[in-house]
Amino acid sequence: MSTGDYFANDPRTNLERMLAGDLYIADDPEIARRQRHAMRLTARYQAAYLEDPAAARPILTELLAFAGEDIDVRPPLYVDYGSNISIGARTFVNYNLTALDVARITIGEDCQIGPNVQLLTPTHPVEPGPRRDKLEAALPSRSATTSGSAAARSSVRA
Template sequence: MLAGELYVADCPELAADRARVSAWMERYNDSASAPPETQRAMLEEALGRVGVGVTVRPPFHCDYGYNILLGDGVFLNFNCVILDVARVEIGSGSQIGPGVQILTADHPRDPKQRARLLEFGRPVTIGANVWIGGGAIILPGATIGDDAIVGAGSVVTRDVPAGATVAGNPARLLRGANA
């Protein structure tokens, strides 16, 4: 799965991992009024890396948790979904708006493979100091460069250069890094 190879998501090991994180999400998503240090400890239980000063406002949803790496000062607003069948790295100082979906899970284009419940994942990398507007969707395999801006409601289907501003469906370059 982590190597981007085809896998069956319902294998016993992955099913157990999803059950573990589902129980964690239930606890975390009930923690809105908990002190920040309690929420941080809970994030450290489930996520692969949690930098200093990270805020993840519940509710939050993910597939496994352990493939999510958050740099210092990362902020995820309400209702973020990260399907982390592959690595998701979010750089320091990045701000993710409400309802953003970061998706690494993908499916074969061959209907016979899909019928066998095969899927695969492609990692997503979000650089430092990136701002992703509410309701944006980041598709599998996308890399968003440092200091980029993704407009609200955008669907990012390909890489976004550092310093660029993109918006729309599919997201298109509005302003380049040197504009």
């Protein structure tokens, strides 16, 4: 089956399907453009943070859907888009967070996230055909306090 066959009766774009949590084609050009934009912002954030963490704050605010007051996100930071991530006030995120925000990731207020944590929203089909056709979906994730080197998959409350 070709990827077009999966969506023959679905007029939505891959981005719209992705944001709805439905199967979508992961290597869509618009989705790739958004990922590259997030990569540029995270690179700018990380460079600015090394010089002056307070001066890096506006870049983080541009990257994320929401950045609460007095948050500290220590680089390196890896995201798919950033625009699907909300971090509540007074939250501390230690080094090397990987947040694959294909779906919404919500980190509450007053949270502590240890180093090397992964927040992973993508899911992949079990059947080989859709997997071979590079389809994936995603489920939202909410996080509270997460220890170091932990991984929270779709809809897991840590």
